[in-house]
Amino acid sequence: MTKPDLKxxxxxxxxxxxxxxxxxxxxxxxxxxxxxxxxxxxxxxxTVEYAREQGYDVYEQKTKGLRFAYIExxxxxxxxxxxxxxxxxxxxxxxxxxxVEKMKEGWEMVIVSRYLDGAKSYDxxxxxxxxxxxxxxxxxxxxxxxxxxxxxMFRAWRKDLFFRLDLDLEETYSFEERMLHTTIGVEQLFTxxxxxxxxxxxxxPGDEPKRIGGIRKLQVFRWGAASLYEVFAxxxxxxxxxxxxxxxxxxxxxxxx
Ligand SMILES: Nc1nc2c(ncn2[C@@H]2O[C@H](COP(=O)(O)OP(=O)(O)OP(=O)(O)O)[C@@H](O)[C@H]2O)c(=O)[nH]1
Ligand SMILES: [Mg+2]
Numbered sequence: 001m002t003k004p005d006l007k008x009x010x011x012x013x014x015x016x017x018x019x020x021x022x023x024x025x026x027x028x029x030x031x032x033x034x035x036x037x038x039x040x041x042x043x044x045x046x047t048v049e050y051a052r053e054q055g056y057d058v059y060e061q062k063t064k065g066l067r068f069a070y071i072e073x074x075x076x077x078x079x080x081x082x083x084x085x086x087x088x089x090x091x092x093x094x095x096x097x098x099x100v101e102k103m104k105e106g107w108e109m110v111i112v113s114r115y116l117d118g119a120k121s122y123d124x125x126x127x128x129x130x131x132x133x134x135x136x137x138x139x140x141x142x143x144x145x146x147x148x149x150x151x152x153m154f155r156a157w158r159k160d161l162f163f164r165l166d167l168d169l170e171e172t173y174s175f176e177e178r179m180l181h182t183t184i185g186v187e188q189l190f191t192x193x194x195x196x197x198x199x200x201x202x203x204x205p206g207d208e209p210k211r212i213g214g215i216r217k218l219q220v221f222r223w224g225a226a227s228l229y230e231v232f233a234x235x236x237x238x239x240x241x242x243x244x245x246x247x248x249x250x251x252x253x254x255x256x257x
Pocket of ligand 1 (some may be wrong): 002013014016017039040041042061064065066067070087089090123127153211214216217218
């Protein structure tokens, strides 16, 4: 099952993270991955200029919101595997090589868990700590899964999985976003749909240090409410028989053109 020839893209979403970027990005050895892609959501603090100076690939988002960093940025990904990495200090760069090695075993998704084998989040506050604990148990019960960290950004997944799970489609997010007047992330649906489809996933441990500089963009209550809705809605919407169906249709259409 090992896949030694996979190519890896580090996808780094940024929104005014110049302080974190300067502290964290130099710790990443260019040899660890095949591409570093910074996807920027409209920074005005020099993040984009810094990323260009370092020679990273840069994509500037057209639509606001974290999920569009993925939905738009994925078209600039050259690798077979995407590693999503927060440059605000929360993701430990030294875990990247272990994550790459683990993905080469052939998993669809590997999460760098803040709660596995003694790993710890130093960024959780009482509310996010409780939310992560509660959703871990709820998701595991509702999707018969064994996650320790369903929400963390720092993880690796096969690029095609994003499309096979329909995570690029507006209809996937539109109801809860309209109800809650927000734009949500992709992590929670990613985690739930992988478990629902019984795809092979794994986790490795990795601490989450405190955020360095910048401003937190997490909307605890709105995103928490969206996640709670999704845990139940996903029991009936998007049956697992839809895995890859849209993707295959689009592939066929593209090759017919
Ligand atoms: N491209 C893009 N990046 C974003 C957007 N919102 C947040 N980010 C970046 O995504 C990364 C993670 O976001 P955070 O604000 O740290 O969210 P969080 O990690 O859940 O919250 P903290 O606990 O405060 O770190 C950071 O590098 C942000 O700058 C967005 O709309 N577009
Ligand atoms: Mg963060």
